[in-house]
Amino acid sequence: MSGFSLITDQDIIKGFCTDSSNYPGHAEALIRPKSTAEVSEILKEANSKKIPVTAIGNRSSLTGSAAAEGGWILDTSQMTKIIEINQGEKFALAEPGMMLSDFKKTILDEGLFYAPDPTSEKECFFGGSIATNASGSRTFKYGSTKKYVRALEVVLASGEILNIRRLNIEKNTFGYLPFQNMVDIFVGSEGTLGIITKAEVELLVKPENFFGGMAFFKTLSECLDFVVNVRKNLINQTPTITPRAVELFDHLGLDIIRPDSPFKIPANAKAAIFFEQEYTSDSNNGCEALLNNWLSFLESNKALVDDTIIAEQAKQQEELRRLRHKVPSSLFEEGGKYTKEGGGKISTDWSVPINRIHEIIDFAKKLKEEARIEDPVIYGHIGNGHPHYNFISKNAEQKKQILEVVHKTCKRVITLGGTIAAEHGIGKIKKDFMKYQYPESIIKSMKSLKQSLDPNNILAPGNIF
Amino acid sequence: MNIIVIIRQTPDTETKIKIGSQPNKIDPTGITWIINPYDEFAIEKALKIKEQIGTDGVETHCSVSLLACGPQRTEESIRQGLAMGADRAVFIKDDSLEYADPYVISKLLASELKNMQYDLLLSGKKLIDIESSQIPIFIAEELGLTHVSFVMKFTGIDAANKKITCDREAEGSHEIIEVSLPALITCDRGEDFPRYASITGIMKAKKKEIKEITVSKEEIEKFGQRTEIVSFDLPLSRKEAKIFEGEIPEKVSALVKALREEAKVI
Numbered sequence: 003m004s005g006f007s008l009i010t011d012q013d014i015i016k017g018f019c020t021d022s023s024n025y026p027g028h029a030e031a032l033i034r035p036k037s038t039a040e041v042s043e044i045l046k047e048a049n050s051k052k053i054p055v056t057a058i059g060n061r062s063s064l065t066g067s068a069a070a071e072g073g074w075i076l077d078t079s080q081m082t083k084i085i086e087i088n089q090g091e092k093f094a095l096a097e098p099g100m101m102l103s104d105f106k107k108t109i110l111d112e113g114l115f116y117a118p119d120p121t122s123e124k125e126c127f128f129g130g131s132i133a134t135n136a137s138g139s140r141t142f143k144y145g146s147t148k149k150y151v152r153a154l155e156v157v158l159a160s161g162e163i164l165n166i167r168r169l170n171i172e173k174n175t176f177g178y179l180p181f182q183n184m185v186d187i188f189v190g191s192e193g194t195l196g197i198i199t200k201a202e203v204e205l206l207v208k209p210e211n212f213f214g215g216m217a218f219f220k221t222l223s224e225c226l227d228f229v230v231n232v233r234k235n236l237i238n239q240t241p242t243i244t245p246r247a248v249e250l251f252d253h254l255g256l257d258i259i260r261p262d263s264p265f266k267i268p269a270n271a272k273a274a275i276f277f278e279q280e281y282t283s284d285s286n287n288g289c290e291a292l293l294n295n296w297l298s299f300l301e302s303n304k305a306l307v308d309d310t311i312i313a314e315q316a317k318q319q320e321e322l323r324r325l326r327h328k329v330p331s332s333l334f335e336e337g338g339k340y341t342k343e344g345g346g347k348i349s350t351d352w353s354v355p356i357n358r359i360h361e362i363i364d365f366a367k368k369l370k371e372e373a374r375i376e377d378p379v380i381y382g383h384i385g386n387g388h389p390h391y392n393f394i395s396k397n398a399e400q401k402k403q404i405l406e407v408v409h410k411t412c413k414r415v416i417t418l419g420g421t422i423a424a425e426h427g428i429g430k431i432k433k434d435f436m437k438y439q440y441p442e443s444i445i446k447s448m449k450s451l452k453q454s455l456d457p458n459n460i461l462a463p464g465n466i467f
Numbered sequence: 468m469n470i471i472v473i474i475r476q477t478p479d480t481e482t483k484i485k486i487g488s489q490p491n492k493i494d495p496t497g498i499t500w501i502i503n504p505y506d507e508f509a510i511e512k513a514l515k516i517k518e519q520i521g522t523d524g525v526e527t528h529c530s531v532s533l534l535a536c537g538p539q540r541t542e543e544s545i546r547q548g549l550a551m552g553a554d555r556a557v558f559i560k561d562d563s564l565e566y567a568d569p570y571v572i573s574k575l576l577a578s579e580l581k582n583m584q585y586d587l588l589l590s591g592k593k594l595i596d597i598e599s600s601q602i603p604i605f606i607a608e609e610l611g612l613t614h615v616s617f618v619m620k621f622t623g624i625d626a627a628n629k630k631i632t633c634d635r636e637a638e639g640s641h642e643i644i645e646v647s648l649p650a651l652i653t654c655d656r657g658e659d660f661p662r663y664a665s666i667t668g669i670m671k672a673k674k675k676e677i678k679e680i681t682v683s684k685e686e687i688e689k690f691g692q693r694t695e696i697v698s699f700d701l702p703l704s705r706k707e708a709k710i711f712e713g714e715i716p717e718k719v720s721a722l723v724k725a726l727r728e729e730a731k732v733i
């Protein structure tokens with residue numbers, strides 16, 4: 003055996019076999035490398051013996067992508083160094099195993115800002131957020147993780163260490179477009195093409211200040227109108243409001259947060275938008291001017307303005323984000339109660355262009371009514387046309403009925419120009435949906451890429467294909 | 468009923484405090500200032516009383532005023548209190564009050580309160596920055612008012628007969644205290660979450676009256692500081708944790724050895 007040690011005690015391993023999807027994984031060993039060289043050594047050994055290796059991040063995946071299907075589990079939790087924070091060029095170089103929120107806090111303490119903010123940032127690793135191209139509420143303004151990845155060190159299945167960098171040029175016609183920025187091959191590849199051992203990410207100047215808020219609406223439809231108008235307003239040459247986050251709570255989502263909400267949720271509210279707005283000390287973009295603009299905008303979009311709360315203090319802003327996170331975490335717990343009966347939580351991750359949001363929500367509602375299944379909780383990144391539908395199935399039969407509805411909805415999503423997985427990836431539980439979004443020939447070419455980089459299919463087998 | 472809430476401004480609890488160039492001052496750079504959290508609970512309690520009186524059919528008028536004392540930056544916290552729903556504010560403003568001691572502050576506040584109409588004075592049970600509970604008690608003494616400290620909640624408000632019933636925790640039990648007004652009460656958190664300002668509340672707050680009182684250096688000096696901050700020291704940082712490396716049996720042996728030979732606890 004080489005210089006790395008395998009933990010083979012199943013009592014320990016079983017604690018690392020599933021992720022936030024509750025997908026049942028299994029493995030023969032757990033490995034905790036401390037360096038790139040060690041990862042390389044591990045993959046060389048695994049490749050020669052054709053042993054599967056699944057990198058698990060911190061197992062916050064919602065699609066089973068961090069649940070190993072046999073072989074070795076590769077846990078990067080010992081690789082936690084921030085190697086460099088470069089103030090001048092505004093980038094950070096770090097290992098993958100640091101908790102994303104800790105990474106962001108360190109950057110913030112240096113007066114800089116790392117924009118990606120997946121809801122699970124306190125539960126996911128920096129590396130995992132890159133391997134899944136994570137996004138979050140502030141993606142509305144800042145885009146997803148991919149945009150910030152400048153360079154990667156990746157260990158391939160063969161053990162080869164690859165150092166690749168995004169080209170900082172505007173024009174390029176050299177090779178197929180999807181391959182021109184090699185970094186993008188690995189971002190979001192769910193551990194199937196290589197193991198990320200270092201990443202250099204772009205940092206931004208820390209926003210001067212921001213306020214959070216929650217606006218309530220009497221109907222979901224009026225709430226959606228508001229969101230569509232926010233996007234229309236942003237196209238204007240001088241938009242009056244420029245939120246960085248626009249997140250939805252439907253009436254069931256509001257019911258989840260109501261018991262420990264520190265502010266009054268009006269009884270007649272059937273939907274709400276959680277928003278964040280940055281401001282500067284400049285008078286045109288100052289707090290007062292923007293609050294005025296928000297008030298006018300909310301009034302003209304039928305929000306319950308007297309009930310719209312504003313969070314100006316850090317602890318209030320944090321509390322709003324905590325409430326936002328409470329929705330998926332409480333649904334995860336609720337779903338977990340029914341896994342033994344073959345049920346559980348079923349969540350959608352589709353998104354559509356914002357101008358089709360009414361259409362798809364009406365369509366999904368009609369399907370749900372026809373199938374006579376319980377109302378899902380609808381919440382999340384509505385500003386990106388990306389609401390999550392969370393269904394709770396109490397047994398296998400209900401799960402089957404719900405999945406039928408989800409499949410039909412996803413087919414419609416494609417016809418509306420959307421995607422089936424906007425941020426959670428495919429993992430092991432959404433493979434059946436691939437055929438709706440991609441022609442067979444394109445799926446084949448993706449498989450060819452996987453085959454050429456990992457001919458023995460040792461990296462995260464079961465993910466994507 | 469006229470309620471006055473005495474508020475002070477403190478650094479946000481998240482602020483990393485740094486000692487300034489003089490050892491008895493803190494470095495103000497990068498500090499986010501907030502309403503002292505216990506004073507914020509007092510504002511919340513006052514607004515709840517106002518809401519209750521507005522609906523009990525006995526007396527419909529209740530006003531909540533804020534009274535603050537401090538440097539210019541205090542105005543931002545006053546506006547936050549007004550945005551929560553207070554009706555107006557009085558602000559004793561002078562930058563030299565930054566490091567005034569609780570005795571001077573209470574003298575200034577008490578002298579202003581002598582010109583104001585009130586039935587109930589509320590304040591937080593303590594300041595979170597210097598852990599002082601003195602100011603409200605000095606004020607009560609100065610004005611000859613009944614004083615109840617550390618009140619969690621009000622269980623009864625009798626506006627017509629000018630009485631209020633307070634509930635405070637005492638050694639694992641609750642004391643229920645009925646007080647005739649006027650009185651001064653210092654507030655604990657209880658079950659109150661300070662309300663978030665509404666967007667309309669913030670807009671209205673910008674138009675609410677803040678009566679500014681300026682005080683001369685002589686006036687401040689005439690009260691005479693009773694205490695002086697000689698120096699600040701940051702709490703000692705915790706000793707670093709010791710992490711044992713190696714396989715589990717080795718780590719356990721090393722841990723037991725350290726507990727026996729270094730910590731000497733076993």
